[in-house]
Amino acid sequence: MKKVQAKAKVVEKYNLNAHYYVIKVKILNLEKFPTIQPGQFAQIRLDYSVNNSILPRPFTIMDYNEQDQTLRFLIKRVGKLTTYLQNVNVNETINVLFPLGNGFTLSNNSLVLAGGSGVASIILLLKNIISKNFDFDVLVGSKDITLVTFFKKEFPEINAYFSTEDGSAGEKGVITEHSLIKSINKYSKVYACGPEVMMKKIVSLCTLHNVDCEVSLENTMACGFGVCLCCVVKTIYGNLCTCTEGPVFNSKHLIW
Ligand SMILES: Cc1cc2nc3c(=O)[nH]c(=O)nc-3n(C[C@H](O)[C@H](O)[C@H](O)COP(=O)(O)OP(=O)(O)OC[C@H]3O[C@@H](n4cnc5c(N)ncnc54)[C@H](O)[C@@H]3O)c2cc1C
Ligand code: FES
Structure with a gap:
């Protein structure tokens, strides 16, 4: 699949709270907008003239608009780049390399689970479903x-x-304790995106009930295209790069 390395202009940015924000960027000077699968991600990098010490970072493409040539991201502030982006001004430019990695396989009769910033990974997935x-x-x-x-x-x-x-909406507690999880065996497919501890719990339940499950991993990455090997995950096929063979994996293939 063709990857695009492009400049992108920030056209919208708003905070959901002190930690989470949404950022929309317009890809500049692009001849053909690439096909994007749900679950694929982009590497975001700042211009070297702005900051040359912050490495490119991966973010799921929450959704896109081919006509406007825009991409949207839902981001949680955790460190250097995510703090920079939270304070970025509209009309500033950043660099994006996309689409990267492999996405989800679409199935009927599914349970879609997202915890925290994992919500970014299910927006495009749900639109496709x-x-x-x-x-x-x-x-x-x-x-x-x-x-x-x-x-x-x-x-x-x-x-x-x-x-x-905090009990402010829905059932109080963590996602893996929600009453819906008790009937996980009625689904043909489960998609899980979120903290690793949550995904591991869901994977073990799916294994127990023999339900097909896909997870989207957020291993730390550097290059984003299979060169640095810093994102490897153990699978039944050996060590695989999360950036090129994932970030979406069928849980049957992972050795967790
Ligand atoms: C394929 C993929 C998709 C992702 N999609 C999203 C998304 O849609 N929205 C989102 O908010 N985040 C997403 N992440 C996580 C995001 O890449 C990291 O939060 C980001 O790299 C942190 O960069 P930073 O410069 O702000 O933090 P740094 O200054 O590099 O690090 C600050 C702290 O964050 C921790 N950290 C760094 N990388 C990660 C990581 N990958 N996961 C957890 N902690 C990390 C570091 O250990 C450190 O403690 C994704 C990660 C991957 C691999
Ligand atoms: S991030 Fe470099 S190989 Fe995956």
Whole structure:
């Protein structure tokens, strides 16, 4: 699949709370917008003239608009680049390399699970599932109501399930303790995106009930295209790069 290295202008940026924000960028001087699969990601890099010490970082393409030539990201501030981007001004330019990695396989009768910034990975996935008229349930887990409100705005028509650790929306507690998880065996496929501890719990339940499961890994990356080997994950096929063979893996293939 053809990758694009391009300059992109920030056209929108707003905070959801002190930690999470949404950023929309318009790709500049692009002849043909590439095909993007749900689950694929972009490496974002600052101009060297702005800062040459911050490495490129990977972020899931939350969604895109081919006509406007825009990409949207949902980002949690954790360190240098994510702090820089939270304070970026509209009209500033950044650099993007996309689309990278392999995406999800679409299935009917699925349970889509997202915890925290994992919500970024399910927006495009759900849009694709809905466009195919597939049956699905979706459960979003969050510390508080912030990501619940964001998700409801993105999909006002979906009857989603929610869990929040502070009890401000949906069931109180962590996502893996939500009552829906008890009936995980009724689904043909489970998609899980979020903290590793959450995905591992979901994978072990899917293994127990023999349910097909895909997870999106967020291993630390540097190059993003299979050169530095810093993102390897143990699989039944040996060590594989998360950036080129993932970030989406079928859980059957992972040795966790
Ligand atoms: C394929 C992929 C998709 C991703 N998609 C998203 C997304 O859509 N939204 C989002 O908010 N984040 C996403 N991440 C995580 C994001 O890449 C990191 O949060 C980011 O690299 C941190 O950069 P920084 O310069 O702000 O932090 P740094 O200054 O480099 O590090 C600050 C702290 O964050 C930790 N950190 C660094 N990288 C990661 C990581 N990959 N996961 C967890 N902690 C990390 C470091 O250990 C350190 O403690 C994704 C990661 C991958 C691999
Ligand atoms: S990030 Fe360099 S090989 Fe995956």
